[in-house]
Amino acid sequence: MKKLAVVIAVIALIGGLLLYVGSNLDGIVKGLIEDQGSAATQTPVRVAGVSINLPEASGAISRLSVGSPEGFAGNAIEMQEFALTLDAASLTSEVIVIENILVKGARLNILQQSNGNNLQELLRNLDDLAPDDTDEGGDDGKKIIINRFTLEGASASLSAPDFDEIREVTLPTITLRNIGRSSGGATGAEVARQLLEPLFEEALKSAAVEAIRDKAKDAIEDAADKLLEGIFGSDKATE
Numbered sequence: 001m002k003k004l005a006v007v008i009a010v011i012a013l014i015g016g017l018l019l020y021v022g023s024n025l026d027g028i029v030k031g032l033i034e035d036q037g038s039a040a041t042q043t044p045v046r047v048a049g050v051s052i053n054l055p056e057a058s059g060a061i062s063r064l065s066v067g068s069p070e071g072f073a074g075n076a077i078e079m080q081e082f083a084l085t086l087d088a089a090s091l092t093s094e095v096i097v098i099e100n101i102l103v104k105g106a107r108l109n110i111l112q113q114s115n116g117n118n119l120q121e122l123l124r125n126l127d128d129l130a131p132d133d134t135d136e137g138g139d140d141g142k143k144i145i146i147n148r149f150t151l152e153g154a155s156a157s158l159s160a161p162d163f164d165e166i167r168e169v170t171l172p173t174i175t176l177r178n179i180g181r182s183s184g185g186a187t188g189a190e191v192a193r194q195l196l197e198p199l200f201e202e203a204l205k206s207a208a209v210e211a212i213r214d215k216a217k218d219a220i221e222d223a224a225d226k227l228l229e230g231i232f233g234s235d236k237a238t239e
Helices: 002-023 025-041 088-092 118-128 131-135 188-232
Strands: 045-053 058-067 075-086 095-113 143-152 155-159 167-170 174-179
Touching (some): 025 045, 025 118, 075 088, 075 118, 088 095, 143 188
Parallel strands (some): 095 143
Antiparallel strands (some): 045 058, 058 075
8 A cells, every 4th residue: 555655646746747847838948948048149038928839739939039249239139929830749859840930020130340240249159159058958969950940021220330320121031941951950059050140141131232222322313413513503403
């Protein structure tokens, strides 16, 4: 009878632990994202909310933000809606497969200085992360593969010493596939770099094109004003 009582007590303890983990899973995942994300980027990573649906192997994250590195103010990245679906069978394996990630309403804030910008510094921080550091936080060395990542409705702002105002640009829809697959799975820091690098490049390219377009427009208007001034005189050119 004593042995039976011990077995029942152990089962009750395990059941209670599983119930606790299940009921607090959203909070656990939120904590992991913030702790490991902050360690990887060396900047504050914050999440407003997490919702995990284990039976459907899906999840949603709301208002995820990544702060700018030291020397830069404000957030570098802000994501409003972040939805994902997973391969349920992979959750117990060493490589977790995420079938799809859809991010809506993201914003990249590019702060350019004479020696670089905040997004480049974020990538350097990810490079500086030692491989052993990625195992902290209880991920047991698990790696990740993302089959599809889509960024919709994103925008970017660019602040630079040469600009008299912040440039605002709209980014096209960006789709990336097979993140981490070629290496049989990637660490969290490796995945972050593989996702962020093309997004940063697209944002910088779009901002640069917009800046050139504005400068060209200014140059054309300048030339037109001078031409009118030459033909009609300064009074006509300014009417």
